[in-house]
Amino acid sequence: WILKKYIKKQFHKIRSWDFLAGQRPDNIVSISNYIRKRTLKYYRRESDVIYPPVNTSLYQPAQKDEVEGYYLIVGRQVDYKKTDIVVEAFNKMGLPLVIIGDGPSIKSLKKIAKSNVKILGRIPDEEVKKYYARCRAFIFPQEEDFGITPLEAQSAGRPVIAYRAGGALETVLENKTG
Numbered sequence: 001w002i003l004k005k006y007i008k009k010q011f012h013k014i015r016s017w018d019f020l021a022g023q024r025p026d027n028i029v030s031i032s033n034y035i036r037k038r039t040l041k042y043y044r045r046e047s048d049v050i051y052p053p054v055n056t057s058l059y060q061p062a063q064k065d066e067v068e069g070y071y072l073i074v075g076r077q078v079d080y081k082k083t084d085i086v087v088e089a090f091n092k093m094g095l096p097l098v099i100i101g102d103g104p105s106i107k108s109l110k111k112i113a114k115s116n117v118k119i120l121g122r123i124p125d126e127e128v129k130k131y132y133a134r135c136r137a138f139i140f141p142q143e144e145d146f147g148i149t150p151l152e153a154q155s156a157g158r159p160v161i162a163y164r165a166g167g168a169l170e171t172v173l174e175n176k177t178g
Helices: 002-023 033-043 083-093 106-112 125-134 149-155
Strands: 071-074 097-100 117-121 137-140 160-162
Touching (some): 071 083, 071 125, 083 097, 083 106, 083 117, 097 125, 106 117, 137 149
Parallel strands (some): 071 097
């Protein structure tokens, strides 16, 4: 209980310092409206939104006869990205899933994945582009501040199945692009 009380007091000091530090800049820039709202909530400051750059010209849609039946996840494999939940769902459905990317969660994903889930790890960008273009849909199960991979998938002409929160609400149009 003594340690809890000490930690609580220290966190209060850190939060107070952080709030004061957030008052110093003349302008604040957020990477999405989602972050702009958090800036307003926690710092009581307005901010301008400047979206991160995404080079959409790197991606080309595949021909209809080139599109395959697999679903796709691309990104660093860390716990908060919820890839494990997607793997479990695809294990139950038996649908093909391809996972591209490396990270600390990759070992646990390999342990739970059944034969319908293909984990490629890190592959060259040229191959990633082909996977984007040929997937049935891109899966984006996590809440992100912005989320660049859904835009890459959409640039390749593929729909996005996204968790309805965070930056995805600004970049994925429901029933149009995802």
